[in-house]
Structure formats: C-alpha cells, structure tokens
Amino acid sequence: MELHHLTATEATARFRRRELSPVDLLDAVIARTAATEPVVNAVTEQWLDEARTAAVASERRFADGAATRPLEGIPLMLKEEQPVAGRTAEEGSLLERGHVAAETHPIVDRILDAGAVVHGRTTTPEYCCAPVTHTALWGVTRNPWNTAYSPGGSSGGSGAVLAAGSTILATGSDIGGSIRIPSSFCGVVGFKPPFARVPGLAPFNSDTYCADGPMGRSVADVALLQNVIAGPWAGDAASLREVVSVSGTVSSLAGMRIAVCLDLGGYAVDAAVVANTLDVVAALRAAGATVTEVELPWGPQRTLETSWPHFGAVMGPFIESIADGDPERKARLMPYTRAFAEAAARGGEFVGGLEAESAFYRPFGELMQRFDALLCPTIATTGLAADAPCTDSDAVFSQLMTLPFNVIGRVPVLAVPSGIAPNGVPTGVQIVGRTFDDPTVFRIGAALEQELALWTDPAWWPTL
Helix, strand or coil, X not given: CCHHXXXXXXXXXXXXXXXXXXXXXXXXXXXXXXXXXXXXXXXXXXXXXXXXXXXXXXXXXXHHCCCCCCXXXXXXXXXXXXXXXXXXCCCCCHHXXXXXXXXXXXXXXXXXXXXXXXXXXXXXXXHHCCCCCEECCXXXXXXXXXXXXXXXXXXXXXXXXXXXXXXXXXXXXXXXXXXXXXXXXXXXXXXXXCCCCCCXXXXXXXXXXXXXXEEECCHHHHHHHHHHHCCCECCECCCCCCCCCCCCCCCCCCCCEEEECCCCCCCCCCHHHHHHHHHHHHXXXXXXXXXXXXXXXXXXXXXXXXXXXXXXXXXXXXXXXXXXXXXXXXXXXXXXXHHHHHHHHCCCCXXXXXXXXXXXXXXXXHHCCCCCEEEEEXXXXXCCXXXXXXXXXXXXXXXXXXXXXXXXXXXXXXEEEEEECCCCCEEEEEEEECCCCHHHHHHHHHHHHHHHCCCCCHHHCCCC
16 A cells, blocks of 8 residues: 555554654655645645654654654644634635634644644635535635545545545544535545534534544544544533543444434435445444344435524524625625525524424434444435535535434444445445444444455555
8 A cells, every 4th residue: 555545553553663654654645745736625734844843753752662642653634624823724715814823722732742743734615614625715625536526525625635645634523514524525434523522612612513523544543533632621611521432443243233224314315325325234234233224204304494593593693793794795705605604594593493403313312222323324415516606505405414413413423435436436324323422333333344345445545
C-alpha cells in the first residue's frame, strides 16, 4: 500500500518497529496533497512548518523509546469549522473572510496533546448547512472517486482528503448527516457520537442534533480518534461525565441481534444502494449475527416535519443573525444558505417540535428492546453533482437517511462503506446503536470491515 493511504493503526505499528518515520509519512501526505489538490480542492490551508516540527519531535520520541501518545506522529487534518485561536475562522463565507478565532475548540487541544501532526484544514459548505461542499470563498470541492460528483457535506473536505490520501485522520461534525454523508460518498469510515459524548463550543454544544466526531480509513482508526476527543470538558456543561472507550478489535457477532430497515419508512432508495446494503446484511450473517428486516414509520416527510421546528429555533436564527437584517449582507450568502434559513423559518412552533421528536423516537426505542443495533443505508441516492445548488432544502434532505438519527441525537451512529455504485461513487450504511451504547456499533463495524474486505484492500482507494 502507498504510504499516503496507510491507516493510522498500521502507521503506528510501523513507527514502533522503526520501519517508518513520522517525518517520512508526513512528507508522503504532503506530496499527495500537492498532486491531488489541483483537482480535489479540499484543503483551505496547510501548516507545513508546524507540522514538520511536530513530526521531528515524534520521530525523536520513537527513536528514544520514550512513552508515546495515542496519535503520536499521525498526520491529521481539521475541519475548518472547528476554530483554532489565532487562525482564520471563515466558515466558507465571504462574510467571514479574514475573521480570526479567539478560542480553540476543545477537540483540537486534545488532538494536539495526543501527539497528532496537524498539517492542514479542510473545506466545508458555508456555515456547514449543505450536503455538498462548494462556496464562493473556496470554490468547488470534488470527490476523488469521480470528480463530477461532490464528496458530500458538510465535512466534505475531510472525506475527500481521506479518500485522496492527503492525510491519515480527519475531524468532522454532524448536525444532519455532515460526517456520515461524506463518509458514504468518499468510501471512508465516520462516527456521529451521541449528543454530549464529545465536548463542543456554544451554541451548538447544547444542540442535541449536533456532534463533533472522527473520520478515518478504518474502524480502528476512527475508534482511536474518538477515544482521544471524547470525555467531559470544563467549558461544556452538556458534556457527559462518563468516559466510554470504543475499539476496532474484531470479534464474532454470534448472539448479536441486528435489525435492518432498507427505506426507513419511505425514502426512495436507489437500487444500487439497496443491493450493496443487502451485501452488508449477508456479511453480518456470515460474521455470526442474526439479522432481521424491520419497518420504521418515518420516511422523509415525517422526518422533515419533525426537524424543521428544531432548525427554525437554532440554526436558522443563527444564520439570520449573521445577515443582521442587512439585505446586502444576506445577498452575499450562498443561495443554499439563504434557502436553508428560509425553510427553517417556516419550521413551526418549537415546543410542538419537541413533542414530535419524542414521538419520533418511540418506535425506535421499542425496536431496540428487541435488537442490539439497526442497520440502514446512509443516503438514498448514489451521488450529488459537485456544484449542485441544493436550494430546494426539502428535496435535498429527502435523500439523506442520516437526519432521523440527528432527530434522535443521543444514539451513536457508525458509517461504513457498503460498495460502489455504477457511477464510481461509493455507497454506505449506518450502524445505529441504542442510546449512548457506542461500543456495540464499533464491535459490529469492526466485524463487518473484516468480513466485507472492501476498504481494507489497498486497491479500494481512488487513484485520481
């Protein structure tokens, strides 16, 4: 396998055997970034001097036999949405051009303290409110598998750099599928933690739909990064005191009961997505699990009716506050940003929305009394154009099978690939656990990863 497509776990093993230097691995991903960025356009900035200093320090620790940290020497890129004090925080918006962050996101501090070599930041749609990644500020980010298509959003840059081999690990965030959508379209692994498992910054640390989380090229890599960023933080009263570790260790699924729902009650799922999901079902059975097809009374219309009051109370007003009632400022927002805010404004009454969310959860909660996890497709479609306008918010969100699990945001969701669609773009599935039962979804994901043997094959990754 090319160095730039190593997993973090394999890179760490090579570091410890002194078969690979963190400096050499950093050089490999920097070279790969130089080769792919003219096409993919997923990186907002690179921190090469700081990264080389960090890689040299990590190389010295391995050479000296010193105690190493969990991410020692591993190249990593940050989603630009997660601020770093003293660095620009532009959110993909012309209105934020040149803005400098005053504070650092807690997960960034944890990643640096864990020894990662942070060497760049990745693109997002404006204010992270679209499932594609293109902005007037940064241009169009393209999918390394098929550049006519989007890597997804809002963590589209992170998904793209992982698939392209421009880094080894990446961060994302998820309020409607923003980790899982690019994980599916880019053929990588991503985890939406349950609400409050990973600390965040105001105001979205208190938003039950929202979570920051890890992305990588294997289940073990994502588990590694999740264990670094999770846990309570003094700046976030919502962050859970309980610390839950997850693992990418492979074990039998004998005795595991998994429900599968192919359409979540009415999503129009592409035939290729269904076929690849059924391949996953077969792999789970081969790994020892009992898999049963079930139904859920959701579908896109009910999901949207339930979620718009929430967005209308939180994210919609946040966007409107940025425009500050100024028509000229509002006109400089991306069309999809304006469309999202306008749809959210029609969302309905917040208390009624809370009641609807509780009713929405009930059938899932009852289902999870009989099953250990739920499996379903990640996205109903096989791709979105790289420059898709996404101005019809209802139509766009009706393709995203991720949003139901933000509505019931206290569930952990691991997104893994399921195959490749005829257009060359990967497809994916979601492994959804009971509330706050993170270890189970990783156990299932690790067994599935071994059984399917797709993204563990060096030939899986796009060559560009």
